Amino acid sequence: MTLATIIITSTGALAAICYFIATYLLVTGIKSGQLNRTATRIAGFAGVFLHGINVYLTLFTENGLQFGIVTATSLVAWTIIAIGTSNALWRDVEPLLAPAYPLAAVFVITSLLFTDQTEPLSHLSNGMVTHILVSIIAYSIIALALCQAIFIWIQNYQLKHRHIHDILHLLPPLQTMESSLFDLISTGLALLSAAIITGLIYVDDIFAQHLAHKTLFTLASWCVFALLLTGKYLWGWRGMFAVKWTLTGFSLLLLGFFGSKVVIELLIA
Numbered sequence: 001m002t003l004a005t006i007i008i009t010s011t012g013a014l015a016a017i018c019y020f021i022a023t024y025l026l027v028t029g030i031k032s033g034q035l036n037r038t039a040t041r042i043a044g045f046a047g048v049f050l051h052g053i054n055v056y057l058t059l060f061t062e063n064g065l066q067f068g069i070v071t072a073t074s075l076v077a078w079t080i081i082a083i084g085t086s087n088a089l090w091r092d093v094e095p096l097l098a099p100a101y102p103l104a105a106v107f108v109i110t111s112l113l114f115t116d117q118t119e120p121l122s123h124l125s126n127g128m129v130t131h132i133l134v135s136i137i138a139y140s141i142i143a144l145a146l147c148q149a150i151f152i153w154i155q156n157y158q159l160k161h162r163h164i165h166d167i168l169h170l171l172p173p174l175q176t177m178e179s180s181l182f183d184l185i186s187t188g189l190a191l192l193s194a195a196i197i198t199g200l201i202y203v204d205d206i207f208a209q210h211l212a213h214k215t216l217f218t219l220a221s222w223c224v225f226a227l228l229l230t231g232k233y234l235w236g237w238r239g240m241f242a243v244k245w246t247l248t249g250f251s252l253l254l255l256g257f258f259g260s261k262v263v264i265e266l267l268i269a
Contacts, residue, residue, distance in 0.1 A: 004057055011054040012112045018047030019081075019105035026098045040094050044085040044101065051078045051108055058111065061120050067132070068116025072257075077107040079140035084147075091180075095171055096147055127202035134198060138191035139257055142225070142250055145184035149246040152177050156240055178238055182229070185246065189225045192253075196222065217256025224249035 022043035029035030055078045058071050081104045084097050124132075155174050171177065196218065228245040231237035237245075 008054055008057050009112060011050045011057075012108050015047045015050035015054055016105040016108045018043050018050060019101045019108070022047060023098065023101040023105070026094060026101070030095060030098070035094060037088075037092070037094055041085065041088060044081070044088070044097065047101070047104070048078070048082045048085055051081070051104070054108065054111070064120035064122030065124060065129075065132075066116055066118075066120045068118040070111050070114050070116045074107050074111040076136060076140055076143070077104040079136055080104070080143050083137075083140060084144055092172065093180075096144075096151055099150070100144075100147060125202060127198065131195060131198035131202050134191055135195040135257075138188055138195050139253060141184055141191060142188035142221075142253060145181055145188055145246055146250045148177065148181045148184060149243040152181060153240065153243045156243075178242065181242065181246070182232055185225055186229060189222065189229065192218070192222055192225070214256045217252050221249045221252035221256065224252060 022040055025036060025040045025043060029040070051074075055071070055075050059066055059075060080100055081097070084093070084100055088094050088097065151171060152174065155171065155177065159174070172180070199215075224245060228237065228242060228249065231245075232242065
């Protein structure tokens with residue numbers, strides 16, 4: 001076992017433990033109505049730091065950039081947690097990370113149990129690296145928007161049925177949640193636009209057979225989010241309507257990003 005393998009295994013295992021600790025602190029804090037934000041942030045950032053080392057060593061190999069489905073999933077999970085945990089420093093949004101931390105832990109553990117079988121990508125241009133990084137950040141922010149939309153759905157449901165759970169007392173007001181949702185969607189759409197543009201410039205034959213699914217689903221997702229923002233500013237779309245459109249847009253993006261990888265790497269291969 002090489003030193004790199006030992007570091008990857010140990011940092012991954014410790015990151016998963018930190019994520020589970022953060023999840024435990026969030027759940028118990030929500031139930032008791034006394035959330036220890038300092039302890040939760042420490043556990044969260046510790047997980048982000050360790051997970052980051054794990055992802056870096058897994059992604060950048062001696063033979064090139066390893067960007068198979070397992071590594072890509074772990075990288076997206078790390079980006080989501082890093083952005084969400086950092087956002088919690090100036091906004092009381094820790095409860096929004098409750099579903100994200102355990103999922104990130106599962107993805108880290110999965111990356112330790114299963115390795116990618118695809119050949120690493122070598123000799124990538126700076127433009128291609130930029131395209132990949134912008135795409136990952138865009139997908140991650142839109143995934144955060146999905147988490148936000150889920151909590152808005154929970155808030156709407158509980159307010160409608162007059163069943164006020166303790167979680168409502170920890171979340172920002174519904175209007176603030178919706179405003180934050182559209183901020184995330186706007187940022188995600190801008191980055192998704194940049195990802196599409198850099199893809200058109202730097203990716204050879206972006207509509208080739210092995211990229212067609214990803215390209216078409218990504219464009220469809222872009223149209224959904226663009227129409228949602230247009231409807232918000234012109235016709236006041238909000239609430240559950242915005243939640244459903246966010247779910248649709250994210251599902252298309254998920255199919256484009258991971259669906260094509262699953263088909264190519266697992267089924268076709």
